[in-house]
């Protein structure tokens with residue numbers, strides 16, 4: 264049958280030709296197996312989200328951020344990185360994170376899949392991380408950080424918050 268023979272070729276072309284051929288109205292989406300799409304992974308957006316969502320209160324990147332949780336610099340990530348592994352690591356750390364977020368942020372951070380995708384892109388992008396500075400941190404988040412660093416005795420980075 265013609266149809267069953269041509270189908271695998273179409274799938275192959277889609278897989279290797281990149282996003283422009285794959286889907287014109289959603290150029291940044293990449294089709295994966297079985298009807299799954301990878302969302303846009305935008306490291307610049309991720310840089311903003313990492314600060315705005317409050318990850319930075321506990322995790323540092325480029326020496327900016329709290330010291331209550333593991334540093335998330337690209338150099339500590341697998342290369343190439345499986346993005347789902349990052350999510351799985353968050354899941355493994357979930358219990359400790361939720362408890363600490365309730366304590367320090369007054370609630371648990373809400374994330375949708377697109378936001379997480381961009382945060383993961385940022386976490387893996389050393390170039391974008393080099394741009395990360397105190398200026399990325401909104402005031403309300405910075406306020407939460409101020410009182411946390413007081414009770415951390417083994418601060419080993421030289422960041423200062425006013």
Ligand code: HEC
Pocket residue numbers: 313316317318319320321322331332333349352353355356357359360363364365367368372374382
């Ligand atoms: C209130 C503090 C806090 C905030 C805010 C926070 N985390 Fe965490 N996170 C932790 C702690 C504590 C751990 C360590 C858990 C452990 O060691 O079991 C952790 C673990 C992780 C891990 C696993 C690290 C590893 O080495 O395996 C990842 C990944 C992670 N967090 C990502 C994030 C992201 C992304 C955000 C923002 C959306 C975020 N965290 C916000 C406290 C926080």
